[in-house]
Amino acid sequence: MRIGVIGTGTIATAVVRGIAGDGHQITVSARSAANARALSEAFDNVTIAENQAVLEASDVVLIGTTGAQADAALGPLTFRPDHIVISLMADLPLDHVARLVAPAEDPVMLIPFPVIATGGSPVLTCPPSPTVQALVGARNLVIPFDDPAQMAPFMAAQATLSPALKLVATAADWLAARSGDPAQAEAFLTALIANSMQGAPLADSLAALDTPGGYNQRLRDHMEPGYQLLREGLDKLET
Numbered sequence: 001m002r003i004g005v006i007g008t009g010t011i012a013t014a015v016v017r018g019i020a021g022d023g024h025q026i027t028v029s030a031r032s033a034a035n036a037r038a039l040s041e042a043f044d045n046v047t048i049a050e051n052q053a054v055l056e057a058s059d060v061v062l063i064g065t066t067g068a069q070a071d072a073a074l075g076p077l078t079f080r081p082d083h084i085v086i087s088l089m090a091d092l093p094l095d096h097v098a099r100l101v102a103p104a105e106d107p108v109m110l111i112p113f114p115v116i117a118t119g120g121s122p123v124l125t126c127p128p129s130p131t132v133q134a135l136v137g138a139r140n141l142v143i144p145f146d147d148p149a150q151m152a153p154f155m156a157a158q159a160t161l162s163p164a165l166k167l168v169a170t171a172a173d174w175l176a177a178r179s180g181d182p183a184q185a186e187a188f189l190t191a192l193i194a195n196s197m198q199g200a201p202l203a204d205s206l207a208a209l210d211t212p213g214g215y216n217q218r219l220r221d222h223m224e225p226g227y228q229l230l231r232e233g234l235d236k237l238e239t
Helices: 010-022 033-042 051-056 067-074 094-101 130-136 148-179 182-199 202-208 215-222 224-238
Strands: 002-006 025-029 046-049 060-063 084-087 108-111 122-126 141-144
Touching: 002 010, 002 051, 010 025, 010 033, 010 130, 025 033, 025 051, 033 046, 046 051, 060 094, 067 094, 084 094, 084 130, 094 108, 108 130, 108 148, 122 130, 122 148, 130 141, 148 182, 148 224, 182 202, 215 224
Parallel strands: 002 025, 002 060, 025 046, 060 084, 084 108, 122 141
Antiparallel strands: 108 122
């Protein structure tokens, strides 16, 4: 595909890294200079251009600005009716995107996560799109929605990633202080937890760790108030 990217922030850059090896012709915006330069240096099929030239060189356009920047970035640009527009902006409704990219029609929202750079990421998309599936579906889990409102609880739930990583980092720091080897402590815990999560359904893994009086049960019971805080926090994020 001929792919253009307007705005190469962290997420858009990760998407480009995830698809650059698939043979596409990719043109990225010159405005995010450091990220654009790093991508063009890393991949022979990635070139840099000003925003209007990005559109002229592309059939599929990824919009990677923030919602707050979108009007200023996209307003001066001329889209074609045949452009396929994919918005990476979780904070800008699709109807607003549609007004900015007209006469291109029916933009799609795509919400990836940084791990898309290497594959294995969940990807939220609305509405279902064969273009999105072709771009990222081979190596990632594409979860389609018919209505943006259906995405709201998923957007709230994805925020558990940071607390989960903080929990593991805290345990790694605790272990490193006792073992004297921070790298080994982090490698041990990340391998243990990642493999446990992938090896079986969560309910089965929890049941296997439910030995009465065992280390896992005792620590989990100690932390029970935190799980209620998690539920309350998710409720607040969804509203």
